[in-house]
Amino acid sequence: MSRSTGTSTWLDLSITDTDVAKTFYSGLFGWEFEDLGEDFRHYHLIRNDGALVGGMMNIAGMTCPEGRPLPSEWGVYLAVDDVDARAATARAAGGMVVVEPDAISEYGRMAVVLDSTGALIGLWQAGTLEGFEFTGTPGSPVWFELMTHRFDEASAFYTEVFDAQLAPMTEEMSDPDFRYSTNGPGETASWGLCDATGVMPEDATGWRIYLGVESSDAALARVVELGGKVLDGPTPSPFGTIATIADPDGATFQISAMSEAAPEG
Known part of the structure; x- marks a missing residue:
């Protein structure tokens, strides 16, 4: 892990219509999308002129624990050194772990928590995927x-x-x-x-x-x-x-x- 704990490192877009999202974001930013296939539930990597921006996941039909449909939204992930330990710290600090720590193949390990104020934030422990690329260019x-x-x-x-x-x-x-x-x-x-x-x-x-x-x-x-x-x-x-x-x-x-x-x- 080369990014220090707490650094913004990844973005996730949750949507219900993959084709509409691709048309919108490629038309606005010129983004390219890479489908990782069925093993990753057709999660897409997003690139801007070749540089990694984040990922996109289709959540159609998925629901929250209370039964409401998951909302379409952008999510932010912060880098951590040990996702299991940091998730436990989040819970002890008044947060709630809503997605337990899990490995995403060799790419890394992730979790999602509600912070103590109720804001959703992701945790990313890098494996082979460090995170998005800091280019500062339009579309990034x-x-x-x-x-x-x-x-x-x-x-x-x-x-x-x-x-x-x-x-x-x-x-x-x-x-x-x-x-x-x-x-x-x-x-x-x-x-x-x-x-x-x-x-x-x-x-x-x-x-x-x-x-x-x-x-x-x-x-x-x-x-x-x-x-x-x-x-x-x-x-x-x-x-x-x-x-x-x-x-x-x-x-x-x-x-x-x-x-x-x-x-x-």
Whole structure:
């Protein structure tokens, strides 16, 4: 394992229509999809100009323990050194293990937990598959963040379970009460933790992914052409123009045109 525990390392897209998802994401980002076959329940690896982005799984017909259909969504995985030990630590820290640790062939071992605030997060112990490739190019993952109403509790959980090195953001923001920390300072940061109190309703909080685009205007127009929806934005920020997107299956994500970064305020 070359990535330190707590680093964002993998993305999973859960969908109910594989063909529709392929058409949407290949049309928006130019992604290529590799079907791993029946042994892996036709799990697909996603590549962006050859570089690994994450994976895609069809969840049609699958249900939660209480019987509800599984939602279409993007999931985030953080790297761990020992998935069994970290899952046990998550449980002891007030989380719930919803997918027990399991081997995914020689690729690695995984688990999924609800953190102590109720946000879903995956754990990945690398085998032959380290994770997605950090390219920073359009069509690749460029940021991850947990939006929460329970900032202090989340800070304690991720520090305890994932050895998070949370550093308060030092940039001056227009809202003096705004709280945001990153896992690692400055350019070493791999994800963020945001106090979303007063920003969004609690049932909308959780982990979010940001995918890079060259131009926000072109990307938003393409989203609509391909059957997706623009849920929020575009919003200028010091980190690029940001918008929230829903794909045709309802899975949400953020796009970021980092070349369009604007000063705060």
